[in-house]
Amino acid sequence: MFNTVMSGNHNDQQMSALEETRTSLCDQFASISGSDSAVAQCYLAENEWDMERALNSFFEAHMDSVFDVEDAKETKDVSGNKRKGVNSSDTAEASGTKKKFKTDQMDCIDLTAEEPTCSSSVNPQESQAKSVVTESNAEDSKLSIISWNVDGLDTLSLAERARGLCSYLALYTPDVVFLQELIPSYIQYLKKHAVSYLFVEGNDDGYFTGIMLKKSRVKLLESEIICYPTTQMLRNLLVAQVTFSGQKLYLMTSHLESCKNQSEERMKQLRVAFQTMKEAPEDATVIFAGDTNLRDTEVVKVGGLPPGVCDVWEQLGKQEHCRYTWDTKANSNKTVPYISRCRFDRIFIRSAKTGSRVTPDHMVLVGMEKLDCGRYTSDHWGIYCTFKT
Template identity: 80%
Template sequence: MSKTVMSVGHIDKQMSDLEEKRRNLCDHFAFVSGSDSAVAQCYLSENDWDVERALNSFFEAHMDSEFDVEEAEETKNESGTKRKELDSPATADTSGTKKLKSDKMNCIDLTADEPSCSRNVNSKESQAESNSRSQSDDGDSKLSFISWNVDGLDTINLAERARGLCSYLALYTPDVVFLQELIPAYIQYLKKRAVSYLFVEGSDDGYFTGIMLKKSRVKLLESDIISYPTTQMMRNLIVAKVTFLGRKLYLMTSHLESCKNQSEERMKQLRVVLQKIIQSPDDVTVLFGGDTNLRDSEVVKVGGLPQGVCDVWEQLGKQEHCRYTWDTKANSNKSLPYVSRCRFDRIYLRSAKTGPKFIPDHMVLVGMEKLDCSRYTSDHWGIYCTLNT
């Protein structure tokens, strides 16, 4: 009789553990996808409670449709305004010069022409950066880059916010772009417009990070994806080995584990990043940009930054206007019942120990102008930065 009771008790414990595990999976799915527990349970149960498969299924169902509508609208607009040009292989302008029809009418070189997207970018900001942009375009040795969590998991106004990102890329024409929270549809959208960039992606499923390299200035040698063994949120580290105007660079980006209760995992991931930085060859400059989700106390707990590695924001004097990259006081994309102001997005630099040094020159936050949809490009501000040699 006692054996029967123990057996029933054991079964009850197993069922309780299973329910708890599935509740946690639902919570994780809801957090990542921005949905609720009912949606989470539906997708998870349909995918045998495999969270990665369930998230992929969710993104395919919800995200592609956003960009399909966008593409349909653009096609309709182009067919009305460019029908004559498309009907013939060549047309003549008033000077008699022939204009050849492009085979890639939907592709836009962001370093040459600005895309047809909603450009609510402040003119003062444009003037303030015009000098650094023109210097970069002229081919000098200054390295420019943007790091931005673009919040591709937020389905609201997704296509218009992606156009907003294109506007900023056209405005700043950075040599390198570090992106976090990409989804497959979002990256495909960018590839159609940013034809002057080469893309290095951390994955092609779910949500992931990526690096964009301006082809005319940055040459990719090889890339690597380093997994975080204990991540619960599909996080990893991308390392792109490149040359920039003949100088060796390792470019790194990551999206470290989110949420306050994931501090231990986040610090494990930070240790991996810092280890990769300090193990890089002496003749290589290492540049990391990403959404670290870090609190300053966590950096202290891992022993601080290694010798020779600097936090670029700190190196530039801890300018207050660049401090908060996640700021619910100023950014209204997320409807939260509290105010949170954090420096989640960070830039780390380790200059080569031999040869010319890269020195932090300038930093500014971008994406602080509302789009036509009355929302910002992302719930994070982006970081635009330049390095001198």
């Protein structure tokens, strides 16, 4: 009788642990896919509770036709008239200068043109023109980047939001773009509209990260994907080795594990990213930009920033206006019953130990204007940042 009772208690404990594990998996699935627990349970059960298989199955079923309507409208609209992106009254700040799009400019987003080169044959007597050219050359020598979690998993107004992203790329013309939460249909849309960029992708199914390189300014040498062995959310580290103005750069992006209860896994992934930064050649500058989901206490727990690595936001004086990249108080894309303001999206840099140094110059948040559809480009603000080279 005693053995029977003990066996029963053991089975109850096993069942309770299994139920707790599966409830946690459902919560994670729902958070990643933007679905609910019922949908999560269905896909997980059908895929033997394997998170990766379940998510891939979900994405294949739901994401393939996201841009079908958009493509059909563009094909039908033979006159060339396209819907607007950012409102014509909206402004954005780049390197301390206010820029504004007119409606007719926004209707046709052209990212195909190469950057014009500055003329070197300036008349010495035209001092004002010479000053303008000198200033332009100084700006051209700077490296500019955008890092943005574009929330491709949210399919509501996704085509319009992707068009909004292209609007910001046309406005800021960054040399490098680090993107997180891409899906296949989203990346195909970008490839169609941003042909002046070379794309490096962290995967080709499910959802993933990507790096866009302006062909006229950045040369790709090679790239690699570093896996996170224990991720439950299909996360990895994407690394691209490039040259810019004769300098060697290691560009890295990642979308570290989401949710508060995934702190331990997130810190494991952060250690991998920091170790990769440390191991890069001494003659290369390393820039990591992405959605880290980090809390400041987690950076402390992993031992802080490695020697030589700095947090760009901190390096630039911890400016309050670009602190919170996830801000449910200001961003209404996600309907949540609470206010959450976090610095999830971060940029780290490790300057080269030899040769010329790359140093942070300016940072501002982008995507803070509503699109014509009434939503923002993403539930995250993007980060625009420039570096002196």
